[in-house]
Amino acid sequence: MEAEKLDRRVRRTRGLLRSALLAAILEKGYERVTVQDIIDRADVGRSTFYAHFRDKEDLLHYGLEELRTAFDAAAKDPGRSPTLKVFEHFYASREVWRAMVGRRGSETFIRYLHRLLTDLLRSHLQTRVGQEETRVPLEALVEFAASTLIGLGNRWWLEQDKPLSPREMDKLYHRLTEPGIRAGLRPKAAAPAAAASPASPTD
Amino acid sequence: MEAEKLDRRVRRTRGLLRSALLAAILEKGYERVTVQDIIDRADVGRSTFYAHFRDKEDLLHYGLEELRTAFDAAAKDPGRSPTLKVFEHFYASREVWRAMVGRRGSETFIRYLHRLLTDLLRSHLQTRVGQEETRVPLEALVEFAASTLIGLGNRWWLEQDKPLSPREMDKLYHRLTEPGIRAGLRPKAAAPAAAASPASPTD
DNA sequence: TCTATTACCGAACACTCTGTGCTAGATTGC
């Protein structure tokens, strides 16, 4: 993307900083990591750090660029379930995700992730529903899908000793969310028979 | 609870600190509030603060005690939907909740809230399902219900200009989650007719 | 009302971290 034409020293420095951040996160969790930690670990001068990044968060975003592009790609691929792609990402580097989202996780990061996922799911749901006016505001559905994805995916799934495979997880996710989303997406149709009791009419 | 037998000065100080924290949160968001802010606002000595609370977060928890007891009560009342109670709480002080959970919100706090809600929902689901072995691990369902409650309730609902009433919100919540929960709770029964496509042979 | 107890104040202190500025020296691209 832009990684080619840079001075070798710059590539080196940024690379060092990125891995130092990652290592530090794994060790103590993002929130507790300080710029000091990072530059010590990377063995890079203080001023050098600030020559490249505004602060810790800036560096984080830089390190997460590939993630965003991966998600964007997933959103544009209409073929397969975008959530499976997400779960695969989670699974592939679960230690990192655990450190980022779990107990010692990072608020900043979760917020960032949340935004990525809402963007992803919004565009997915939008193509799915077309122009129809949905029974429930689309944004609510997006929020529903996204928070479940993070909650279930990170706060539950990855905390397990022996997590399900991404595919199974995706299946589980859909089993839980699909009915609700379907109900919400459906245009203004027959009497809903509300929620609590009957609940029968899936399709 | 324990508020009776305390020295009047102690009550005063803690009260001042609690409201100072609240005010500061409303103004700049929890994360940006410093101990300095709090004691300035409360006009209380620095050492006094630390005589009562370990840090900012400790004070927050103290200020949230009533919330916990309210939720505990809701959990023990088998009559009505516990989530409605929660939504009513949210609605009653939406400015605060917005400040705590919204844009400038606090992930520390969300984490805390998340725990409260998982406890609440776990006990609710548990009584509901009894001894049956559920199709989906109960913890996953709890997580599903809780993250949806926070996401939908705080990140979407309260951010609206003219939010639905708590009752409507509760209905919406159930419309989205009930089908999934039902599917997950159901013991190992007949062919599910699953979710997305066939997804058949689960186990 | 008196008194022993308890809580508060304020200021100082050591500490950690942040972000900026500057110069001398090393590496790089060409």
Next chain:
DNA sequence: GCAATCTAGCACAGAGTGTTCGGTAATAGA
């Protein structure tokens, strides 16, 4: 090889944290 660019290292001001301590008030209880 040489000019351009990057890095190291250090010093600095500023903000915040959490602790300590002696003096001063307010309180509870008799």
